[in-house]
Amino acid sequence: MPLAFSQLEDSQPSLEHIFHPRSVAIVGTLSDPAYVQWLQGAGYRGSIYPVNSSFSEFLGLRAYPSIRDVPGPIDYVISCLPARLLPQLIEDCGQKGVRVIQLFTARMAETGESDRIEMEGDIVGRARRQGIRVIGPNCMGIFYPEGGLSFVFGAPRESGAVGLLSQSGGNATELVCTGSQRGIRFSKVISYGNGADLNECDFLEYFIHDRQTRVIAAYIEGVKEGRRFFNLLRQATAVKPVVIFKGGRTAAGAEAVASHTASLAGTEAVWEALFRQTGSIPVDSLEEMADVLLAFSAMARPGGRRVACIGAGGGGSVFAADECERAGLVVPRLPPEMRQEIKKFAPETWLLINNPLDASVTGSRDTLFQAARLVAAWDEIDFLLTVTAPIWGLNLVGGMADFFRFVDIYMEIATTYKKPMAVVVPPANVPEDWKWQALMEGQRKLSEAGFPVYPSISRAARALSRVLEYHEQLSAGVNI
Amino acid sequence: MPLAFSQLEDSQPSLEHIFHPRSVAIVGTLSDPAYVQWLQGAGYRGSIYPVNSSFSEFLGLRAYPSIRDVPGPIDYVISCLPARLLPQLIEDCGQKGVRVIQLFTARMAETGESDRIEMEGDIVGRARRQGIRVIGPNCMGIFYPEGGLSFVFGAPRESGAVGLLSQSGGNATELVCTGSQRGIRFSKVISYGNGADLNECDFLEYFIHDRQTRVIAAYIEGVKEGRRFFNLLRQATAVKPVVIFKGGRTAAGAEAVASHTASLAGTEAVWEALFRQTGSIPVDSLEEMADVLLAFSAMARPGGRRVACIGAGGGGSVFAADECERAGLVVPRLPPEMRQEIKKFAPETWLLINNPLDASVTGSRDTLFQAARLVAAWDEIDFLLTVTAPIWGLNLVGGMADFFRFVDIYMEIATTYKKPMAVVVPPANVPEDWKWQALMEGQRKLSEAGFPVYPSISRAARALSRVLEYHEQLSAGVNI
Numbered sequence: 035m036p037l038a039f040s041q042l043e044d045s046q047p048s049l050e051h052i053f054h055p056r057s058v059a060i061v062g063t064l065s066d067p068a069y070v071q072w073l074q075g076a077g078y079r080g081s082i083y084p085v086n087s088s089f090s091e092f093l094g095l096r097a098y099p100s101i102r103d104v105p106g107p108i109d110y111v112i113s114c115l116p117a118r119l120l121p122q123l124i125e126d127c128g129q130k131g132v133r134v135i136q137l138f139t140a141r142m143a144e145t146g147e148s149d150r151i152e153m154e155g156d157i158v159g160r161a162r163r164q165g166i167r168v169i170g171p172n173c174m175g176i177f178y179p180e181g182g183l184s185f186v187f188g189a190p191r192e193s194g195a196v197g198l199l200s201q202s203g204g205n206a207t208e209l210v211c212t213g214s215q216r217g218i219r220f221s222k223v224i225s226y227g228n229g230a231d232l233n234e235c236d237f238l239e240y241f242i243h244d245r246q247t248r249v250i251a252a253y254i255e256g257v258k259e260g261r262r263f264f265n266l267l268r269q270a271t272a273v274k275p276v277v278i279f280k281g282g283r284t285a286a287g288a289e290a291v292a293s294h295t296a297s298l299a300g301t302e303a304v305w306e307a308l309f310r311q312t313g314s315i316p317v318d319s320l321e322e323m324a325d326v327l328l329a330f331s332a333m334a335r336p337g338g339r340r341v342a343c344i345g346a347g348g349g350g351s352v353f354a355a356d357e358c359e360r361a362g363l364v365v366p367r368l369p370p371e372m373r374q375e376i377k378k379f380a381p382e383t384w385l386l387i388n389n390p391l392d393a394s395v396t397g398s399r400d401t402l403f404q405a406a407r408l409v410a411a412w413d414e415i416d417f418l419l420t421v422t423a424p425i426w427g428l429n430l431v432g433g434m435a436d437f438f439r440f441v442d443i444y445m446e447i448a449t450t451y452k453k454p455m456a457v458v459v460p461p462a463n464v465p466e467d468w469k470w471q472a473l474m475e476g477q478r479k480l481s482e483a484g485f486p487v488y489p490s491i492s493r494a495a496r497a498l499s500r501v502l503e504y505h506e507q508l509s510a511g512v513n514i
Numbered sequence: 515m516p517l518a519f520s521q522l523e524d525s526q527p528s529l530e531h532i533f534h535p536r537s538v539a540i541v542g543t544l545s546d547p548a549y550v551q552w553l554q555g556a557g558y559r560g561s562i563y564p565v566n567s568s569f570s571e572f573l574g575l576r577a578y579p580s581i582r583d584v585p586g587p588i589d590y591v592i593s594c595l596p597a598r599l600l601p602q603l604i605e606d607c608g609q610k611g612v613r614v615i616q617l618f619t620a621r622m623a624e625t626g627e628s629d630r631i632e633m634e635g636d637i638v639g640r641a642r643r644q645g646i647r648v649i650g651p652n653c654m655g656i657f658y659p660e661g662g663l664s665f666v667f668g669a670p671r672e673s674g675a676v677g678l679l680s681q682s683g684g685n686a687t688e689l690v691c692t693g694s695q696r697g698i699r700f701s702k703v704i705s706y707g708n709g710a711d712l713n714e715c716d717f718l719e720y721f722i723h724d725r726q727t728r729v730i731a732a733y734i735e736g737v738k739e740g741r742r743f744f745n746l747l748r749q750a751t752a753v754k755p756v757v758i759f760k761g762g763r764t765a766a767g768a769e770a771v772a773s774h775t776a777s778l779a780g781t782e783a784v785w786e787a788l789f790r791q792t793g794s795i796p797v798d799s800l801e802e803m804a805d806v807l808l809a810f811s812a813m814a815r816p817g818g819r820r821v822a823c824i825g826a827g828g829g830g831s832v833f834a835a836d837e838c839e840r841a842g843l844v845v846p847r848l849p850p851e852m853r854q855e856i857k858k859f860a861p862e863t864w865l866l867i868n869n870p871l872d873a874s875v876t877g878s879r880d881t882l883f884q885a886a887r888l889v890a891a892w893d894e895i896d897f898l899l900t901v902t903a904p905i906w907g908l909n910l911v912g913g914m915a916d917f918f919r920f921v922d923i924y925m926e927i928a929t930t931y932k933k934p935m936a937v938v939v940p941p942a943n944v945p946e947d948w949k950w951q952a953l954m955e956g957q958r959k960l961s962e963a964g965f966p967v968y969p970s971i972s973r974a975a976r977a978l979s980r981v982l983e984y985h986e987q988l989s990a991g992v993n994i
Contacts, residue, residue, distance in 0.1 A: 068911075140875075145865045187909035202829025204874060204904070211906040215945060255832060281829060286845040287836035293866050293875075294828040319833070319972060348774040349682025349761060352735060353799070356767030365766040385625045386773050394684060395620075395773075424684070426691040429667035431548075462950070463942045463969070465695065465958070470942070470950050478945070489943070492799055 049232070049240040052134045052167065053178050053222060055110030057081035059101050059132075061123060062114030067138060067174075069112050069185070070095065077191055078182030081106055101126050111135045112175060117142055117150070120157050128164030135161060137170035143228050143296035144172055151296070158231045172295060173227030174203030177210055179220065180246075186210050194219020195331040197247030199237040201226060201255045201295045202281070205320060209251070213324045217332050217481035221246035228295050235262045242270045249330045250276040251323060256297025267312035275330055275504045276314040279323050280305050313507050315500050325497035328486040330504075334454040336417035339502055340364045342409045342453075343390035345402070345421040345440060346491065351390035354419070354491045361495035362503075365389055366414050376405055393421075399436070403443050410451040418455040419494055420444045422476060425460035428469050441476045445483050456498060461489045529712070529720040532614045532647065533658050533702060535590035537561035539581050539612075541603060542594030547618060547654075549592050549665070550575065557671055558662030561586055581606050591615045592655060597622055597630070600637050608644030615641060617650030623708050623776035624652055631776070638711045652775060653707030654683030657690055659700065660726075666690050674699020675811040677727030679717040681706060681735045681775045682761070685800060689731070693804045697812050697961035701726035708775050715742045722750045729810045730756040731803060736777025747792035755810055755984045756794040759803050760785050793987045795980050805977035808966040810984075814934040816897035819844045819982055822889045822933075823870035825882070825901040825920060826971065831870035834899070834971045841975040842983075845869055846894050856885050873901075879916070883923050890931040898935040899974055900924045902956060905940035908949050921956045925963050936978060941969045 057080045060069045070093050073082050083104045084097040091097055098104050101111065101123070111132050113123055117139055127135060142154040154171060161168045169175055174185040180193045185203070189210050196218055200206035203225040210223055221244060224237050234254055241250045250270055257263045270276045282291030282299030291299045309316045317323045341363045343354040358365050368376075368388050377384040379401065386395040387405050396402040410418060422440040427433045441457075448455035457480050462473040477487045488494035537560045540549045550573050553562050563584045564577040571577055578584050581591065581603070591612050593603055597619055607615060622634040634651060641648045649655055654665040660673040665683070669690050676698055680686035683705040690703055701724060704717050714734055721730045730750055737743045750756045762771030762779030771779045789796045797803045821843045823834040838845050848856075848868050857864040859881065866875040867885050876882040890898060902920040907913045921937075928935035937960050942953040957967045968974035 141862065141866075147865060186906065200829070202827070202832070204827030205829035205833075207906050208829075208904055211909075215943070253829060255829075281832035282836065284836045284839035286839040287832050289847065289868070290832040290835040290870055290872075293868060294832055294872065319837075319970065321970065347682070347684030349680070349685035349688075349733060349735075352682070352761035352767050352770040352774055353685075355770040356762065356764045357799075359764035359766040367769065382621065385627060386621075388769070388773060390770055392770075392774065424688055426666065426687050429691075461941050461943050461969075463695070463954070463957075465954055467947075474943070474945055477943075489941075490799065490801065 049236060052110070052169070053176065053181055053183070055080060055134070057083060057106060057108050058110045058112060059083040059085050059104060059108045060112045060114065061085040061101060067114065067185070068187075069114070069138075072184040072186065073182065075187060076179065076182045076184035076189075078184075080182075083108065101130055101132075104130070108132050109134065112138060114138045117153060117171075121160060124157065124160045124164060124166065127161075127166055132166055134167050134169065136175040137168060137173065137227070138175065139170070140172035140227070142171045143230065144293055146293060146296070154228065154230050161231065168231035169224070170227040171230060174206060174225035177206070177220065177223035185225065190214050190219065192219050193221060193246065195221065195246075195248035196251055196327050197221045197241040197244060197249070198223040198251040198253075199226065199234060199241070200224070200253040201229065201234070201297065202253055203227065205253045205279075209253075209320055209324060212320070213327065216324060216328055216487065218324060218327050219331070228297075229258060233258045235259050235266055238263070238266045238270060242266065242273065248274055249327060250274055251327055252276065253279045253281065253323075255281045255291040255295050256299050264308060264312065267308070267314050271313040272508070275501075276312075277317055277323055277326050277330075278309065278314050279317050279320065313504070315504060321493070322496070325488065325493050326500045329456065329497040329501045332481070332484060332486045333456060334484075335505065336454045336498065336502060338416040339499075340366050340414055340416045341419050341498075342412075342415045343419045343421070343491070344406045344409065344444070345393045346390060347394040347424065348392055350421060350424075350491070351392040354390045354421070357492040357495045358419070361492075361499040363495055363499060368409065369414075372408055372412065375408055379404055399439065403447070406447055407451070410447045410453050415453065417498070418444075418448055418453050419458070419491065419498070420455060421458040421491065422460075425464065425469070425473070428472060434468075434472055437472055437476060441479055445480065445485065448485065456486050456488055456494045458489070458491050458494055459487050529716060532590070532649070533656065533661055533663070535560060535614070537563060537586060537588050538590045538592060539563040539565050539584060539588045540592045540594065541565040541581060547594065547665070549594070549618075552664040552666065553662065555667060556659065556662045556664035556669075558664075560662075563588065581610055581612075584610070588612050589614065592618060594618045597633060597651075601640060604637065604640045604644060604646065607641075607646055612646055614647050614649065616655040617648060617653065617707070618655065619650070620652035620707070622651045623710065624773055626773060626776070634708065634710050641711065648711035649704070650707045651710060654686060654705035657686070657700065657703035665705065670694050670699065672699050673701060673726065675701065675726075675728035676731055676807050677701045677721040677724060677729070678703040678731040678733075679706065679714060679721070680704070680733040681709065681714070681777065682733055683707065685733045685759075689733075689800055689804060692800070693807065696804060696808055696967065698804060698807050699811070708777075709738060713738045715739050715746055718743070718746045718750060722746065722753065728754055729807060730754055731807055732756065733759045733761065733803075735761045735771040735775050736779050744788060744792065747788070747794050751793040751984075752988070755981075756792075757797055757803055757806050757810075758789065758794050759797050759800065793984070795984060801973070802976070805968065805973050806980045809936065809977040809981045812961070812964060812966045813936060814964075815985065816934045816978065816982060818896040820846050820894055820896045821899050821978075822892075822895045823899045823901070823971070824886045824889065825873045825924070826870060827874040827904065828872055830901060830904075830971070831872040834870045834901070837972040837975045838899070841972075841979040843975055843979055848889065849894075852888055852892065855888055859884055879919065883927070886927055887931070890927045890933050895933065897978070898924075898928055898933050899938070899971065899978070900935060901938045901971065902940075905944065905949070905953070908952060914948075914952055917952055917956060921959055925960065925965065928965065936966050936968055936974045938969070938971055938974055939967050
């Protein structure tokens with residue numbers, strides 16, 4: 035069972051209770067969005083009360099016409115009601131002793147209409163006077179796999195290191211779904227929309243203290259308390275990385291932000307200064323955010339910037355060298371003694387073998403992997419960036435076996451020589467069923483063994499560079 | 515039948531003959547690489563002569579111990595021999611009247627060894643004295659779908675607008691395979707490796723005059739004739755776009771280039787000046803190259819930079835606005851009269867509907883599509899950038915039908931209102947078979963109907979911006 039409020043209140047940061055409701059009431063439309071199904075699917079073990087005047091039963095649960103009719107206590111209410119019905123709901127919630135209301139309800143301040151803006155303020159005021167905290171409006175609420183709270187279908191129940199706060203419910207859902215597929219696991223995710231009561235600062239502060247959360251991720255459109263946010267970011271980055279995707283950094287984006295979550299976007303320059311001064315990590319897209327979160331949470335931390343790139347072809351190796359160097363990584367050339375060693379087993383090609391280790395010049399896979407072992411064992415290499423056979427390689431005779439051989443031997447080499455490793459596997463955007471299966475299976479194997487998988491060398495190199503930068507800043511004491 | 519040399523020589527640019535051999539001899543290793551299979555698979559209709567002392571028959575074809583033993587004439591020879599056997603081969607080719615030798619043979623100048631560098635020069639000298647042109651060494655040769663020449667498995671036989679010259683065989687193969695999947699079709703592709711005889715200038719010059727080729731693409735590691743290359747690029751961009759991916763722009767990349775194709779990479783600054791002064795289009799990866807080639811070749815040309823972004827969610831719409839503006843596109847806000855029009859059918863949400871058209875605020879798909887029609891019909895919009903339901907939307911009840919409805923209605927709207935359109939479909943990197951099928955099917959439908967598909971808003975926006983930039987330069991006469 036979830037912890038009772040009384041156990042948490044004194045010892046934990048003040049927001050802890052919002053994640054541990056003994057019961058949840060979903061008020062309003064029941065089928066869309068599907069909160070009841072989400073909670074059931076996520077294995078929520080408290081009581082679920084559908085509240086709606088149209089049904090007496092919903093998905094095997096008894097439904098109630100009003101929350102006042104619910105027999106037991108209600109800790110957490112999810113409102114899918116139209117905005118005009120909220121004053122009555124809050125009145126009822128106050129009487130019922132509800133502690134948190136999450137407002138899926140939208141069309142408030144983000145409409146830009148003065149009466150709606152006023153209404154939003156009024157609603158929050160009423161709630162606070164009743165001792166109720168509000169998440170939203172215009173949001174999806176909480177995904178907390180360990181506690182069975184959810185606003186997505188099919189996300190893993192397994193808990194993980196990443197805590198996400200997001201002003202956009204769509205972006206939160208997208209990151210939970212696509213990130214989960216790539217092996218990212220979440221401690222808690224909060225979609226908080228307009229942030230009329232609890233805002234980015236409250237959730238950031240919560241994550242600083244949350245022991246489950248080792249990496250903080252934030253999608254932010256605007257900040258309500260600038261100074262507090264700045265100070266909290268500095269506190270946060272001193273103890274855990276904070277990866278921020280800022281929406282609305284252009285004029286067109288800022289206009290979209292206003293009608294999305296009623297936020298003031300702030301200028302690009304202000305945000306760049308903020309990232310720099312707080313040591314937080316800016317990213318430019320959800321894909322890049324997932325790339326960086328994966329490197330922080332699913333990979334052993336590299337001791338430095340020296341990378342061995344292994345397994346691309348000729349053009350691919352040139353690209354690997356270019357992209358690693360551009361991302362600020364170091365690609366050490368092989369020393370003479372190692373070249374002499376390679377000459378013993380690869381006399382024909384040894385002059386061409388270097389770092390990046392070009393799979394197209396080694397003649398045989400045995401030569402490639404033998405050279406890869408020497409490189410991986412070398413103490414001037416901090417981590418490995420490996421590339422499997424290309425997607426068109428699957429068309430060749432024995433291509434499938436070759437692909438899996440890359441996957442297996444890379445894992446074995448990284449483990450044997452104790453080097454952190456990221457692996458590039460081509461995206462499975464292929465028309466042939468068997469190719470898609472092979473590529474997904476390769477990704478799954480790597481991901482389950484703790485090796486992050488990237489769709490391209492450049493995305494891997496950039497993500498790893500962000501991780502290294504954070505740790506370098508931290509050890510240089512830049513931020514402390 | 516392919517054209518005879520005599521028909522071509524006088525009327526066509528001098529290199530035309532290399533694409534129209536009446537017969538091809540493959541000399542040396544027969545199974546790997548699989549040139550015989552590639553030619554057969556591509557439907558080559560001339561004679562194929564396997565030449566190898568170990569077999570008397572290969573894949574249903576009679577094999578010969580030497581090219582001197584081949585009964586008919588040979589126009590084109592593919593050498594898979596070790597370098598030391600090349601002098602004899604060229605001697606034989608001279609006697610046989612061969613016009614072109616493609617050297618898959620490698621380990622020459624790219625080894626960096628003086629004797630190998632000398633050998634490469636010697637081989638080319640011998641060939642030229644016999645009137646033979648050399649492609650390579652260290653290359654895959656020609657992919658010419660119309661003529662049945664190929665170095666890849668499973669590429670479409672259909673011909674298209676893109677001519678590619680590539681110093682890397684792996685990159686050429688990669689672009690042919692992944693590009694073909696996305697709907698790019700090629701006129702001719704040449705992998706030319708070290709370019710010891712025919713080099714980037716020769717192939718660029720050829721493509722300038724080749725009527726099949728409407729867009730030129732080049733992967734280049736180094737240039738042998740700088741001034742000629744510069745002049746040809748200026749000529750080329752005046753008549754067709756030239757998209758260039760330059761390998762070896764960093765110190766580490768330049769080192770990799772030396773051992774890959776024995777090229778001098780040149781500095782980043784020199785290349786940037788070259789791109790600017792010639793109006794050619796630089797890209798930073800093969801993915802970006804495919805993105806841009808797709809926009810040039812598979813999409814109607816937009817009349818200007820004004821884009822309508824349709825169908826992303828709240829956070830996605832903010833991202834769309836940001837990324838379009840960053841890419842230099844213009845995202846016009848909807849005018850008051852259109853908002854009044856929208857108010858008639860979407861009174862609840864009309865204040866929130868704008869460009870980008872946010873699918874999460876429209877309440878119903880009908881409202882979204884009705885608004886999309888108004889926006890697409892508006893003459894202040896030059897083209898559409900549409901986004902299908904997100905990948906996690908497939909998990910929702912009716913999610914699959916919803917996804918296909920987006921695909922179908924977008925196509926119908928773009929066609930009705932005669933607006934060029936690019937469509938964002940999430941990549942099919944999903945573990946569930948049915949999702950992968952749906953996403954690939956959606957991509958296929960769009961692609962076959964002539965709408966380029968991109969995996970993200972940012973990649974679409976950047977590619978389209980490159981296309982617009984090229985046409986703007988051209989009409990401003992910058993380069994002419």
